[in-house]
Amino acid sequence: MNFANQLVQWYHENKRDLPWRHTTNAYIIWLSEVILQQTRVEQGLPYFNRFLAAYPTVTDFANASEDEILKLWQGLGYYSRGRNMLKTARLVRDEYKGNFPDTYQELIKLKGIGEYTAAAISSFAANEARAVVDGNVYRVLARYFGIDEPINSTKGKKLFQQLADEVLNKEQPGLHNQAMMEFGAVICKPKNPACGICMVRLGCEAFKTNATTQLPVKLKTVKVKERFFNYFLITDGNRILMNKRTGNDIWTGLYDLPLVETPTLPETHEIVTLPQVKAYFGPKLEIEEAFGLQKHVLTHQRLIVRFVKVKSKPVLFEPDWFYVDIEKLHKLALPKIIFKFLTNFFKFENNSLFSN
DNA sequence: AAGGCGGGGTG
């Protein structure tokens, strides 16, 4: 029995029971696949359940507003996934009569669906013979076949896709794809792979040469930028001044507070002297309360965040600023750090800002 | 081809 078929047999005996494995509904599979992009199963699972309950069909999804989608997406990260899903759902509603495509050719055209997701949906929903290549598959193939070509170089991506196509079981591609990924997630893990109980270790090049820790090879790590955020809390206890984030920065489409970003972190008493702050609040700004610094770590950015509550009201309003009733705050999608701060400040129940 | 995009888990 070859390598791939051994994995399928292992999968039959050891697979986790996950809700999206009980359906061939392309919409439901799409939902799960996009949620799981760059996201662990355990983290994505509750979001999948909430989304499916809120939007049982792609037309239900398409009829939602972007605010509603982002609110439900709150805390999951990579929010462009949610925004792209809405575009795709509306296109499926309007151009495909609400029938979600299940062929690779059609799927690859849709916003937010790349090679991996198109292969996943078409193989799971329609048993189309397309090999998925995700982080798990890169790792399994690199180790088993002892390939040290970087997985994120153009040459490497092509090579691994070809190899995945070669080993693909064309009779049951969906099962094969699931098995490859499940095996990578459960046995052939990034760190401390479970080689001791691995059924293919005798054929594994990395195991034979003791190279599992060296593979797969990946080029260059992301450099982390430091940014300094000064957030202004302006509230009378009934309303609060909020900001809708636009453009190409982080958290596009989500809501935070009036913000002045600075190249370094000013002392609290220096905030008043910042030109941008003077522009917003006039020459004399009254700081009512300064809160402790918070660090917020993203994959590619390190945010040093200071919140200050001010008495003064702005004399200059950005177009994206608006007052909202505190009771309506729970409808807005908030970045994690804003969510935590507001929950703590207003002494909301732990989850009252989470749902709409 | 390279850079940007969240938040959480792991060792």
Next chain:
DNA sequence: CACCCAGCCTT
């Protein structure tokens, strides 16, 4: 602390 996670889009 570094690395990784059922990747994709823009430039």
